[in-house]
Amino acid sequence: MRLWALAVSTVLLAATALASDGPRALAGPPVVTDAAPDVPMAEHAENVASYTLRAKLDPVAHTVHGGGTITWRNASSKPVSELWMHLYLNAFKNQSSVFMRAPIGGFRGNRIPTDWGSIDLKKLVLVDGEKRDDLLGGVELKRPGDEDETDARIPLPREVEPGEQITLEVEWVDKLPTIVERTGYDGSFHMVGQWFPKIAKLEADGTFAHFPFHHLGEFYSDFGTYDVTIDVPDGFIVGATGPVVETKRESGRLVQRHVQSDIHDFAWTAWDKFQVRKETILGVDVTVLAPPGYDDHVERELETMRFALPHFGARYGKYPYPVLTLVHPPASASEAGGMEYPTLITTGQPSWLPRGLWFVETVTIHEFGHQYFYGLAASNEDAWPFLDEGLNSYAENEAMRAWKGPGSGLDFAGLAIGDVEAQSERARHFGHDEKIAQGAGTFATGSAYGALVYSRAAALLETIARAYGKEKMDRALGVYMRKFRFKHPTPKDLIATIRDEIGPGAAENLHAGLLEKGWVDYAITQTSSHPSRSAAGMFDRDGKRETISPDKTLNPNRYDGYVLVVRRGTLRFPVEIELVSTDGSRSRVKWDGQTESYRIPYSGSSALRAAVVDPDERILLDQHPENDFATAPGHPTAGAPRVLERGMFWAATLLGGLTP
Numbered sequence: 210m211r212l213w214a215l216a217v218s219t220v221l222l223a224a225t226a227l228a229s230d231g232p233r234a235l236a237g238p239p240v241v242t243d244a245a246p247d248v249p250m251a252e253h254a255e256n257v258a259s260y261t262l263r264a265k266l267d268p269v270a271h272t273v274h275g276g277g278t279i280t281w282r283n284a285s286s287k288p289v290s291e292l293w294m295h296l297y298l299n300a301f302k303n304q305s306s307v308f309m310r311a312p313i314g315g316f317r318g319n320r321i322p323t324d325w326g327s328i329d330l331k332k333l334v335l336v337d338g339e340k341r342d343d344l345l346g347g348v349e350l351k352r353p354g355d356e357d358e359t360d361a362r363i364p365l366p367r368e369v370e371p372g373e374q375i376t377l378e379v380e381w382v383d384k385l386p387t388i389v390e391r392t393g394y395d396g397s398f399h400m401v402g403q404w405f406p407k408i409a410k411l412e413a414d415g416t417f418a419h420f421p422f423h424h425l426g427e428f429y430s431d432f433g434t435y436d437v438t439i440d441v442p443d444g445f446i447v448g449a450t451g452p453v454v455e456t457k458r459e460s461g462r463l464v465q466r467h468v469q470s471d472i473h474d475f476a477w478t479a480w481d482k483f484q485v486r487k488e489t490i491l492g493v494d495v496t497v498l499a500p501p502g503y504d505d506h507v508e509r510e511l512e513t514m515r516f517a518l519p520h521f522g523a524r525y526g527k528y529p530y531p532v533l534t535l536v537h538p539p540a541s542a543s544e545a546g547g548m549e550y551p552t553l554i555t556t557g558q559p560s561w562l563p564r565g566l567w568f569v570e571t572v573t574i575h576e577f578g579h580q581y582f583y584g585l586a587a588s589n590e591d592a593w594p595f596l597d598e599g600l601n602s603y604a605e606n607e608a609m610r611a612w613k614g615p616g617s618g619l620d621f622a623g624l625a626i627g628d629v630e631a632q633s634e635r636a637r638h639f640g641h642d643e644k645i646a647q648g649a650g651t652f653a654t655g656s657a658y659g660a661l662v663y664s665r666a667a668a669l670l671e672t673i674a675r676a677y678g679k680e681k682m683d684r685a686l687g688v689y690m691r692k693f694r695f696k697h698p699t700p701k702d703l704i705a706t707i708r709d710e711i712g713p714g715a716a717e718n719l720h721a722g723l724l725e726k727g728w729v730d731y732a733i734t735q736t737s738s739h740p741s742r743s744a745a746g747m748f749d750r751d752g753k754r755e756t757i758s759p760d761k762t763l764n765p766n767r768y769d770g771y772v773l774v775v776r777r778g779t780l781r782f783p784v785e786i787e788l789v790s791t792d793g794s795r796s797r798v799k800w801d802g803q804t805e806s807y808r809i810p811y812s813g814s815s816a817l818r819a820a821v822v823d824p825d826e827r828i829l830l831d832q833h834p835e836n837d838f839a840t841a842p843g844h845p846t847a848g849a850p851r852v853l854e855r856g857m858f859w860a861a862t863l864l865g866g867l868t869p
């Protein structure tokens with residue numbers, strides 16, 4: 210999903226404080242080169258859980274009658290005697306669900322549906338050759354003392370051996386809620402996500418990664434093939450995961466069949482007012498479904514995809530599916546926007562937004578990025594949400610900057626603000642009281658989840674890229690996404706890839722930043738500059754004793770001094786320190802950042818005027834950028850660098866109470 214609040218805070222930041230002093234030129238046409246051409250990439254996923262389903266929509270009652278078969282293979286090393294099944298729509302059944310009773314905490318909507326939603330299983334049969342076992346009666350929807358019904362346990366009549374495949378026949382009825390976050394209806398608009406009974410992912414050790422639907426948590430599933438036939442009243446336009454393989458019109462109904470392999474979820478939408486636009490980009494059939502009157506938005510979303518498909522393909526490996534559908538929900542259903550499913554994303558933002566406020570583009574890039582960081586990697590989003598949203602936010606920032614240059618977040622009315630700079634201000638403002646790498650359900654608030662999982666994770670990755678070299682980071686994430694395509698990578702896999710491709714220092718910083726609440730503050734704490742003097746005193750030279758008095762020691766036109774730079778916190782990035790002399794000359798000193806302080810001697814033909822640590826602003830995580838600059842005693846602070854950043858820092862501080 211997209212962090213909507215970030216867009217809002219970006220505008221407010223701009224309006225509050227800022228005048229850009231950065232370069233304004235837009236980047237030229239991006240040069241797209243493959244980030245890791247030598248790294249092989251799986252062509253297909255392992256088929257573990259496949260669904261052949263039919264779904265019939267009643268757009269007046271807002272129900273979906275579903276049925277079909279699920280084939281599921283025990284891909285673990287242990288026999289299993291139960292299944293766990295996600296029944297996500299029950300999150301909207303009542304206020305006692307885990308989803309509804311969690312504190313909302315300023316993230317992902319505040320809505321309680323005005324019409325509740327549910328999923329009721331009507332049939333669940335294990336088909337074993339001629340034998341049929343009815344499992345419905347044994348389904349355990351709830352745990353003792355808990356009303357939540359999103360995480361069902363299904364005891365099996367016998368063990369399923371490793372490698373064995375079983376078939377289940379299912380029937381169910383969905384009652385869609387009014388739009389709540391990412392699913393439901395608004396009038397005749399229907400966004401049908403998390404709508405079918407879905408088997409939890411079985412881990413290699415034979416345990417199910419099952420969990421109730423938490424409002425900050427997303428999903429985790431095995432790959433398979435989805436063959437879904439959607440049946441709606443004629444006159445509705447359907448958008449869904451995967452390509453259409455069959456369309457029929459009969460008895461006043463439209464019946465549309467979609468088939469796609471190598472995916473782990475399926476979503477669809479139906480509305481009788483969609484405007485449809487299609488374009489083939491890089492061999493992918495892109496369809497945009499939008500409300501009437503959004504022609505300019507649709508064009509901007511297609512412009513975004515013309516950039517994003519080649520850009521992400523080069524960075525993270527070719528997009529492997531034949532289709533991509535962008536769904537722009539109607540304004541009254543904006544809660545359905547900013548969400549990702551395999552080959553289908555929902556976009557958003559109001560129709561009046563002018564170019565320059567790049568929020569339409571940003572949300573489109575972000576949701577498309579999830580085709581990689583949610584879709585193809587398929588990490589456990591419940592246990593490690595940063596592997597999805599954090600990496601994807603970094604990829605969003607990287608892509609927006611490659612496309613739009615320094616004003617990649619906003620470039621409007623004389624202001625230019627980068628997407629990544631806004632993101633890092635938010636990360637810095639929020640601080641580091643909790644770990645980035647923790648489960649969705651364990652964050653104290655939605656604000657903490659948003660700031661850490663999205664912004665701080667992205668700022669940490671951007672800091673590593675700037676400190677060790679962006680080409681290395683491009684290559685590292687390129688390797689990670691190719692090597693672990695369809696493989697459900699974990700934080701260990703990410704850190705190991707960073708170690709292999711960038712080095713142990715980068716890996717240690719990533720580990721500490723993700724798992725140990727790592728932080729850093731570089732500061733110039735002392736500067737000194739004075740006329741150079743040679744030594745006074747008695748000296749025995751050439752058999753004679755010579756006494757030099759202090760008033761004879763001045764070295765004309767020479768100055769000495771020092772700069773003391775300190776590193777606070779637990780992250781250790783290499784930095785540069787720039788020394789500025791009164792004659793305007795500048796020199797740079799490199800520091801590996803491994804110790805806690807570094808005393809840099811100064812010697813020059815004019816006095817030291819000022820010093821700045823990290824002059825190129827590589828350490829976006831630096832907790833206090835305002836102490837990165839200091840003047841030597843006797844020099845005014847005029848001309849301090851980082852006008853923009855300081856403005857943003859204070860603006861972010863002021864906005865602390867306004868934005869999550």
Ligand SMILES: [Zn+2]
Nearest residue numbers: 210211598601
């Ligand atoms: Zn997202």
